Every structure is written in C-alpha cells, then in structure tokens.
Amino acid sequence: MLHFRNDYSNGAHPKVMEALCKTNLELTVGYGMDPYCQKAADLIRQLCNCPTAEVHFIPGGTQANKTALGAFLRPWEAVIAPDSGHIQVHEAGAIEHNGHRIFLAPAIDGKITAQQVKKLCLAYCNDETSPAPKVVYISNTTELGTVYSKEELLQLRQVCDEFGLYLYCDGARLACAMVVSDTSFADYAATCDAFTIGGTKNGLLFGEAMVITNADLMPSFRRCLKQQGAMLAKGRLLGVQYAAALEDGLYMELAHDSVKAAQRLSAGLQALSIPMLIDSPSNQLFPILPNAVVEALKDQVSFEVWSAADENHTCIRFVTAWHTTEQEVDALLALLKKLMA
C-alpha cells in the first residue's frame, strides 16, 4: 500500500524519537515548567527574533485553536475566517462551543484577503445587534495547500490594525508554508499577535507550539490551558521534541523533504495531464480523477476522497510527508499512468 493519506500517519522522525528515548527516565517537574520546554521556548524566541514572545506547548491543533481563541475573545466577540478554515470545517464546532461566532468569507484559493476582512469589519464592528469581529484566523499553509505571501500577511496585519483586531495564524503546517513562500519564523512573529508552529504534521509525535507576541494576550494563558485540558502533565515530552527538531534545523529539513516529494508528484501529475482542484505549491495536492480510477486506486493507495467534481470525476487528496520517498512518488505516478490509460 502506498501512503499518501496525510502527514500524520506515522510516529515521529527517528531523531525526535531518539530524544524522547534518551530522556525517558529522567525525572522533571510537570506542566511545562521543565528545562526542556524552557530550552525549546528559547529556541523559538531566537528563531522568531522575538525575545519577548511567550511560548506554550499544546498536545493538539484543535486544542491550540480553541484555547487561544477562547482566551483572546470576550463573549460578544467573533472570529473572521475563510470558509475553508480548519476551525470551520474540521473542529466540530470547537469555537462556537466556546461561545463565539465565526464570520466566514468565501475562501479564495483557501485564503482570506485583507479586503474581505475589511468588508466584514465594516459590516459588523459597529453593529450592536451582531457579534463584534475581533480575531482574524488564517491557517498557513491552508487546508488546500496554498500559502500566504509575506505581502499578504502584511496586508492582513494592516487591516487588523485599522479595526483593532488580532491576527492569529494556525501553523499546523507552518514549516511547509515557510518552505514555499518568502516568509520566516520572524515574519510571523512580526505580523501575528499569536501563531502556532505545528509539530504533529511535521515529524513530531504530537504537539503545537503557541507563540504569543502581543503582551495583551499573555496574562493567564496558562490558566486557560489548564481549563481547556490543554496542559500536558508530562509537558516536557513536548519540550524534548521541539528542542530536538529545532536545535539543528531538522524541523525545516523535514518540511523541505515533504515539499520536494510533493513537487515531484505534482510535476508527474501535470505530465499525465491530470487536472487539479487548485494550484497548490505545498505538500497537499488535489487531483481530479475519473471515478473509476479513484475506485481502482483504493486497492493500492491510501488517500482521502475530497469532493465530487462532477458526475464522473472525483477530487482526491494526496499528502506527502518528510518520509515520502522518490520511489513511492514514482510508484504512485506509474500506477496512475496505468489506470488513466
């Protein structure tokens, strides 16, 4: 079976696992107050060129989004998000469960534009019969594999400043975003009030690092973590992993490998003249295939069915990861070539 289902199908990169094994029997204090979390947080502050940032480590992505947005918003405030955003389509109403509306803009290539944000702000910020927009949520890379450019981030920052909003970036796949765009850790620290640096989908067993750069959002965040069940007892497991991934550049290497595999696959799909749902530069690809091909594929490839394209075609998703090999890509392409013939 060829595996292109997602980028969180295995455990951790061996070096990350090794770090966990090596420290396994050490005894430390819990709840993220240990030296490993301290070290990983320091590394992140350095990478972000933001010595005043607060860094918290959280087991999962929905937890991270739910805790952050719950902490940042007052009861009458709302999030603005593209309608393809993870908080809208994949978290079973976690944000609403915290009491907040998500104002949706129709995603353009999986993204929201500053202009769309402005329009929603103009419509709702001063309307007391409506919740008040207060946070702009983006994910980068997006759920469709697309990516915000530095310029786009700056435009979002500007509109947020204009209306007094916070900019929050869900970075579950931030490493891939940095590989395929002109953005760096420091750019996110400079433009976002808070953002995550994803671990689960980039070589860690699990974990998201929450970076808060806006001092207004820092107080009592640990209480929120606790209240949301997002503070891991053995918090050092997250620190150990992040330190291992970040201290020698492994984290970015893994994303490079993942993107490289995706680009090989993308080129191959193009060579086969397979249409794509969207032009994604990163590790998620959305080919549109004849239904019969999709069915035949299921026997030999693990992947996700995305959506019906038309009566006879289905859009599916291929995801590469740091461990995807050239051989696997080529085998998939060969299989597709055969099935498409």
Next chain:
Amino acid sequence: MLHFRNDYSNGAHPKVMEALCKTNLELTVGYGMDPYCQKAADLIRQLCNCPTAEVHFIPGGTQANKTALGAFLRPWEAVIAPDSGHIQVHEAGAIEHNGHRIFLAPAIDGKITAQQVKKLCLAYCNDETSPAPKVVYISNTTELGTVYSKEELLQLRQVCDEFGLYLYCDGARLACAMVVSDTSFADYAATCDAFTIGGTKNGLLFGEAMVITNADLMPSFRRCLKQQGAMLAKGRLLGVQYAAALEDGLYMELAHDSVKAAQRLSAGLQALSIPMLIDSPSNQLFPILPNAVVEALKDQVSFEVWSAADENHTCIRFVTAWHTTEQEVDALLALLKKLMA
C-alpha cells in the same frame, strides 16, 4: 535529588516506550480508528468483562473529565463531587467552563458517601431554581490516596439509581485503587456509567482510556472528543501504549510496584512516629513535618508542599511510582531520621 514529587515525572515504562519505537514508522489512519486502538479497546472490554463497552483514548485527564461531563450533562444539570475532587481543585474551572455547577460535599477521607449524595439530591433534584444534579463524580484512588471499597461503589450506584444519576469515576490512578482495594476492572464496568483507566500516572507517556458502559452515553461521543480538542491526530500512539501495558499484565504490575514502595515508605514514616494527614493505603502519602525539616528536605528531595498543618508544621506529599526503588525509599527515610533527630 530523591524524587517523590509525583507519579508522572518521567516518560514511559521501557516496555511501553519500546512499543512506541517499534511501531514508530508504521503508517496508519488517524483519530483512533487504527488497529492498535482497536486492539487496546478489545483488551479493555475483556478485562472489564463488558463486551458492549465503548472505549475512547484521550491524551489528558482534565480533557477526559471535561469531555465526558460535558457530553453527559444537559445545560441545566450539575455534577456532585467531594470538595477535594480533581474537577474542583485542579482543573481551573473546566467543568464550569462547560456550563455546569459542581455541587460539593465535604470530603470524608477524600471520598463522598452515598448518604451525602442522597442529601444533595433531595435538596436539589426537584428544586427548579437550582441546577439539577445528574452525575456523581468520584476519583479512585482519591486525591488523598484513599480508596473506595466495592461496597462503597455499590452504595453510590444504588443512590444514583434511586435519583436517576450517572456514576462517573476518574481513574487517573485506578490501577493503584485496584491494588489496594477489593475492586477489579469489571467492578467499575458494573457500577459506573463511565470511568477512566489512567495511563499518565501509571507508566504511559500520556493517555487516559475512557470506558463508557451506559449505552445512553455513547452516541456522538467522538464528536464531543473532536469539539473538545480531545481526539489525538495520531491516535494510535495511545492504542499502542495501552495495548503494550495491558496485554501481559504490565499495567497492574506497575501499580503493584508503586504501592509496594509506598508501603515501605509508610511503614518507615510510622516507625519515625511522623504523623500523617490521612491514612492512605496507596502511592500518595501526606506526612506532617516540622517546618524546619520541610525546608531542609527541599535541598535533597523533590516533593510537593500540601498545606499548613499549624504554625510550626507543614503537611507535604510524597508520591511513589513504578520506578521508585527500595534504595530511594530507604534513603528518604534515613534523611528524615537525621533531620528529625
């Protein structure tokens, strides 16, 4: 430094870690739908002698409690708990954050009695100006190391049946409870509507297994997990660990080792005529020491200060774990003997 701070200070038991390493590069589906979670759930159903139970794996304890109680209660319903219960004293208001009151009974040795539950039910179940009690929350062992007997569980079950309440047991330290009481997995399945089998505090990296035996509480539980951010992307990490711990009895062995170390320590403390806050049979002990001794101890022992006993004495907490050695216990006792002299 001698380590008696808690039972979640290190990583996982080597056999559990080995299982994680061995399966690390396997590729499986996510969100708990993998064969390892299936296997672990089957093992639990067998141990519980309850083939119809639903089993879910959740990264953390607060998450487990918050998700379960949030799923079980309607907006106007409340939990009954002893005032020393974890949901009251250690979860930063997670239950209230879900919208529910906790009705407190003054804990008797860390426990709540059926009589106390009955009193609260009589007071509030039919009072429409009050939230309606609907779940009895217990933890076993308790936050004070004490344990419910099978008879006590049955009495709680009976009062729950009388008033139409659910009985929920937070089993973060269930293994220790089973070691020091006359209860088995099957007893919890038989008396509780839902309970957890704790991993974090008994040799796993992290994880709680939620066992739901009451079919009324099963529908949509996975949606609740998702909404609460309690569904791990790489869910199989939990399945692998539970399977490793449960398939050959390791899980109970670890609790036996932990209790054995605690009993050696308890006997030693008694020999030193050190008074205890409470007569705990399990792996948490609460000696009351002169303040000067507590201060001196801090240099060489990691432990938690529990509460002021009087002006000159402080109650502290020693916790043993599966990895606590006889030598460590004896060294602690020797040190105490010296300091108390």
Next chain:
Amino acid sequence: MLHFRNDYSNGAHPKVMEALCKTNLELTVGYGMDPYCQKAADLIRQLCNCPTAEVHFIPGGTQANKTALGAFLRPWEAVIAPDSGHIQVHEAGAIEHNGHRIFLAPAIDGKITAQQVKKLCLAYCNDETSPAPKVVYISNTTELGTVYSKEELLQLRQVCDEFGLYLYCDGARLACAMVVSDTSFADYAATCDAFTIGGTKNGLLFGEAMVITNADLMPSFRRCLKQQGAMLAKGRLLGVQYAAALEDGLYMELAHDSVKAAQRLSAGLQALSIPMLIDSPSNQLFPILPNAVVEALKDQVSFEVWSAADENHTCIRFVTAWHTTEQEVDALLALLKKLMA
C-alpha cells in the same frame, strides 16, 4: 412625524392595557404559576387544537429563541437557518453564546427550503468533524415580511422527520403570517416541535408565548427559563396580556388591521411605480428609493434604512402596525408622491 419604523413603537393595545390595570393590585404567586398564565395557556392549547402542548410565557424574543435552542440542543448539535434569520442577524450571537453553530442557507425570499435543509443534513449529519444539525429555525413572517405556506411547512416537517431534526418557528410575527397565508395556530402545532406566538409586535406590552408540542422537549424547560433569566418574577403580567388578547379574537384582529394598512401602502407604492426589494404580503415593506428622497423623507417619517441598493438608491423599510391608520398611510403616500415628482 409619521411612524412606519416598526410594530413595537408604542405600548399595548388599550384592551390589553386595561386588563393589566384591572388586575394590577391583585396578589398572585409568581414565576408563571398564577391563574392568568394558566388561563392563557389553556386558550393557546385550544387554539392550537393541541391539549398536550406545554406553554411558557417569556418576556422577549431573543430570550425565547436562546432559551429554546439552548434547551433543545446537545453541545455538539447545531441549528440550520436561512442567513436572514433573526438568530443570525439580530441577536448578537446569542445562539453561539450557548455553544452552538448556526448552519446558514442563503435565504430565498427570506425563507429556507426543505431542499436546502436536506443538502445541509446530507453534508453534516454524518460528518463527525462537524457539529450535527438538529434544529431547523424559521421565522414566520420572515424578517423580510414573506411567509411560509402550509405546504412549505409540511415539506420542512418532512425533511426534519427524515433526518431526525426538530422544527422550530420563531413566531414574533406569527399573527401576520396567519393573516396572509393558509396557516392556522393548529398548523404550527401540527408541524413544529416548538414555536412562539409573538406578543411584543402584535399589541402586547411585551411577551412571547412558547408552545412546545414535542414531549421530548418538555422536561426541565422551566429550569432552562430560570437559568437563562427568562422567567419573569411577575409572570402573571404575561398571562394577563395573552388572555386579554386571545380570549375574544383581539390578537388576530390586530394583525388583520396591520396587514390591511400594509396592503393599502403596498398598493400605493405600486401605483407610484416604486420598486420593492421583495414582494412582501405582510406588514413589512421594502421600497427602493432615490437617496435624495430617502434623505428628504427622514424629516417627516420615522422608518429604518435597510440597505444600499445601488449608488443612487437605498432600500428602506416601512412597517405598519395595528394602530396604523388609513390617514397615516395616505399621508405617507402623498409625501412620497410629492418627493418622487
């Protein structure tokens, strides 16, 4: 000043006020347990031809919607509504504040169709990464003055049955809906699981009657009212008003008068060839006027600006009420004629 701003600009119809004055010094028990609430509830059950219905009286409309939907939904469940629905556009996020998402369908003439409901159900009912649709919310008349026919109600009922959903009708303007459609109280009782019979906008000082016909939704509703602050201490004020309005047909008469005035106004607008945003048969009309006319109108008429139509035109709203006279309508039309000349 001519008053066409809304149908809740004055106090109560004189007969309703008279009933309040007449009973003013009587002493009764509170919280809706008094004989007047009992009497009014009985009248409603008779009108609805539904002797088993539960009837509760609630001061305001947002409260009514918030309390009902909060009581009917589990945490992971959601409401389906047209995007023009009151809960979406006028309640400042009351439903999300209770923890629930609103799934929106683009309103067709202010209404949602059974087909749209079906599409949302097919998309989300079985997707565990999404909240689960459980209630269909409609308002009748709608926020645009349009009305559901009996056939449309039956179609919504059918799709609700197909997917196990509740049908809830916000009847803030139910009287007008009954005047301009082929529906009766009994039809709402027969098709909806719960609905309100609005008082505030039809001659009462304030008040909405919540009619629950589905026995599954009845338990503990009074507790929900209490918890949401929706149970009036002097509950009898609501009972007295509803009894006065319902016992001799006044309630429907007032709606007839209101619609009659609207029809006169509508005919006049048509005669002036003024385009309308929507073809509304009830007491809300949405003419589109040149901006200059709108500005000029403001000096002599109280009305609401609805939306920009194009650069040079604005849609405004005229609302008639039971107290709107032919003279007022004619004066408004004369004024418009002059301004449009």
Next chain:
Amino acid sequence: MLHFRNDYSNGAHPKVMEALCKTNLELTVGYGMDPYCQKAADLIRQLCNCPTAEVHFIPGGTQANKTALGAFLRPWEAVIAPDSGHIQVHEAGAIEHNGHRIFLAPAIDGKITAQQVKKLCLAYCNDETSPAPKVVYISNTTELGTVYSKEELLQLRQVCDEFGLYLYCDGARLACAMVVSDTSFADYAATCDAFTIGGTKNGLLFGEAMVITNADLMPSFRRCLKQQGAMLAKGRLLGVQYAAALEDGLYMELAHDSVKAAQRLSAGLQALSIPMLIDSPSNQLFPILPNAVVEALKDQVSFEVWSAADENHTCIRFVTAWHTTEQEVDALLALLKKLMA
C-alpha cells in the same frame, strides 16, 4: 387570604401604572434609546452623584446578574459570593452557564465579610490550577433581609482594590437597604464597580437598573444585553417606570412603607415571643413556628416555607411590601396569637 409571600405579588404602584398608561400610545424608538430611558438614566446619575455612570435597564434580576457577570469576567475568572447569594441559590446555575465558578463563603447573617473575601483571594488568585476570583457579588438587602453598612461596603471595596477585584451589588431590594442602613445611592456608586437598583420588588411592574461606574466595564455592554436577550424591544417601558418612580421620591417612599410594615410585624412577633431565624431589619422576616401552626396558617395566609428548623419547628418567611397595610399586619399577628395559644 393575607398576603405575606413576597414583594412582587401584584403589579405596579398606581403612579407607575399611570405613567405607563399615559404614555401608552406614544411612538418611540426601541431598545432603550428613547427619551424616557434617557430621563430615567439622568435621574439615576443625579441620585448617585455620578455623572459618568452608565445606566442600562433590564427586565429581570437574574438577567441583570447573568449579563453583568458574564460581561465582566474572562473565561478563567470567577465570582466570590456568600453561599446564600441569589446567584447561588435562586438562578438555576445562570452564572455557571456563562462558564464561571462561584467561590462560596459561608454567609454570616446572609453577608460576606472582607476577611472572607481576602481568604479566598489568597487561596485562589495566584493558583493557576484554579479559576481566578475577579468579582465579589453581594446582594443588599440580602436574601435574609440583612443589610450591609457603609463601613462594610468600604471594607469590601478595600479588599477588592487590594486584589484587583470588582465589587458588584445586586440591588433587587436596594431601596429597603437604603432605608434601614446608613447608605445612599451615592455610596453604592462610590464603592461598587456596578450595581443594580431594583424595580420589580419595589413598586414597578418589572425592571432592574444596572449602574456601571467603572469605565473599564462599560464598552460593549449593550452588545452583551442583546446577546443575553436582556434588551427589551420596548425599552421605554422601563424608562417610563423608573422615571415615574424616581422623579418625585416615590421609589424611596415605597421602601419606607414596606419597612414600616415589616417593623410593625417584627415587633408583634417579638411580643409573641416567636423566635426568628435571623435578626432582619428589613422587609423579610423569618419566624420559626411549630409545624402545626405553620400548617394551620396556610389556610389564611400566603407565605413561603423557608427551611426545617428542627423536627417540630419550621422557619417560614413573611415579606411585606409597599402595599402591606397596618390592618393586614395586625390581622396576621392576631391570627398567630390565636394559633400559638
């Protein structure tokens, strides 16, 4: 039947009703933006000697408490209250439904002391495993008819300042509190961050005036009102009533009359040597009577059973109101004398 059940058993004082009737057919804008609300708010600001206060009018008391505390608290924050407080005993969990814990202190004569507040703050303000206390809730008069002195208010203010807490006073019976203590409107404005001036229990049909003196708590309060369903469509009904009650001193007169009746009753009970649950100076009295007397009383007097005193005695509650006459008090005393003989 003699009526001593509560102070909200009838409608409104005739002068208040007259004001409603007189303005009944006037047409005004809704949602509290009308001239009557403006006038009433101005009167309150004058009485409070606080020209910067924000005043909002809310239909009911639970709504007022729920909206205010929901607006003032962040998700991780909690209220401190005496365990006899209305938010704990009579609102069906409204505060928890908003997500917040109530930290309870054992009430001393229905009140909480600054010392008790301090103790709870010391225990929880800096404990990140606990919700953080942020508001002190008091009611004045209390649910037991007792009253805070000016000195007690100042002490509470001081401890609130020490720990950065808000002081909130539920003034459902504030008028009575002012009659029987050395406090004035201005004292509440000076010591509380927000408080209510109750209408329902002092001669209005319904209504509570929320006075916010702390500018930090003012932004977006109207949005909260809307979201909580606490903004009355015909808001002017509240403005008209408050203006009528406040403009010529009627509001305080009614409380004087109520207290005067209570004092006559209290003296009479004392003369009959009937023991009291508590020494209440205001319009709620809590005599302890033989069970047989209580039973016999039910035929001729409307009152509330409060609690069992012992096997043979029951504590009941008598409440006087502005409309209670000397004759009614004397008739009740005569009846008691006969029954106690």
